[in-house]
Amino acid sequence: MKQNGTLSNTPLFKETSANNGSTNGVHHDRDIQEVEYIGDEHIGTSYDTPMRSDAFEISEDEKVAKIEEHFRSIMDILGLDLTDDSLQGTPYRVAKMYVKEVFSGLNPENRPDAKLFENKYKYNEMLVEKDITFYSNCEHHFVPIIGKAHVAYISNGKVIGLSKINRLVQYYAKRPQVQERLTVQIAEDLKKTLQTDDIAVLIDAKHLCVSMRGVEDISSATVTAHYSGKFKDPETKNEFLKYIGQ
Numbered sequence: 001m002k003q004n005g006t007l008s009n010t011p012l013f014k015e016t017s018a019n020n021g022s023t024n025g026v027h028h029d030r031d032i033q034e035v036e037y038i039g040d041e042h043i044g045t046s047y048d049t050p051m052r053s054d055a056f057e058i059s060e061d062e063k064v065a066k067i068e069e070h071f072r073s074i075m076d077i078l079g080l081d082l083t084d085d086s087l088q089g090t091p092y093r094v095a096k097m098y099v100k101e102v103f104s105g106l107n108p109e110n111r112p113d114a115k116l117f118e119n120k121y122k123y124n125e126m127l128v129e130k131d132i133t134f135y136s137n138c139e140h141h142f143v144p145i146i147g148k149a150h151v152a153y154i155s156n157g158k159v160i161g162l163s164k165i166n167r168l169v170q171y172y173a174k175r176p177q178v179q180e181r182l183t184v185q186i187a188e189d190l191k192k193t194l195q196t197d198d199i200a201v202l203i204d205a206k207h208l209c210v211s212m213r214g215v216e217d218i219s220s221a222t223v224t225a226h227y228s229g230k231f232k233d234p235e236t237k238n239e240f241l242k243y244i245g246q
């Protein structure tokens with residue numbers, strides 16, 4: 001059994017005593033005090049992905065086998081001929097893709113290590129990592145969200161490798177998501193990792209659940225942002241927006 005909650009700065013859930021952060025069997029991964037405040041704003045809810053506390057009691061291989069079985073049933077109910085040589089392997093392909101690829105960010109073991117370095121360069125301005133392309137999936141319809149994340153921080157004496165910012169974005173994107181939560185999860189992780197509050201995250205994304213179905217709007221996009229610390233200052237925020245071309 002995997003020991004989640006021990007391998008990551010931001011465990012998906014942690015073992016807590018009765019009912020702490022848990023409602024209706026849905027377990028959130030921080031205690032109430034930590035989740036009630038984001039930056040200076042009270043949002044009164046958890047930004048953690050709602051997971052059941054027994055989520056890691058079966059192995060990834062067992063998850064693949066179970067999803068394969070269920071996805072085969074879905075295809076069968078749709079009337080597809082599962083003896084067709086092109087369709088035969090699809091239940092396994094989908095299951096493997098869910099567990100090992102597009103939802104791999106549900107497993108805290110996959111959180112990238114982001115080693116801190118001293119800011120020996122004495123670079124004290126904002127650092128912007130912009131145009132980070134990501135693919136996520138909307139948790140309401142399980143169809144893609146495709147977008148760009150723009151992330152900035154001002155060093156508090158520590159820096160991380162640039163690629164680790166991209167990797168953190170990918171890690172949180174590889175979960176069933178809503179864009180608001182994705183934005184806050186990236187920001188909160190970076191605050192902890194970089195030990196600073198001076199973080200900005202802006203996400204500009206297209207939701208296929210809005211374009212390929214439902215309202216079928218192909219031109220709209222969704223923008224979400226999180227500013228904390230020095231980025232609440234309009235001048236700093238505007239500098240960030242200018243760098244990312246907004």
Ligand SMILES: Nc1nc2c(ncn2[C@@H]2O[C@H](COP(=O)(O)OP(=O)(O)OP(=O)(O)O)[C@@H](O)[C@H]2O)c(=O)[nH]1
Pocket residue numbers: 138139140177178179180207209210213214215
């Ligand atoms: N807030 C938020 N909503 C999202 C996100 N992705 C998709 N949605 C919306 O989630 C909503 C789900 O609404 P429902 O009315 O339950 O589902 P539905 O009947 O399929 O809705 P339609 O998409 O309008 O057909 C839709 O309005 C989606 O556009 C997201 O990242 N954040």
Ligand SMILES: [Zn+2]
Pocket residue numbers: 138139140141142143207209210
């Ligand atoms: Zn959706």
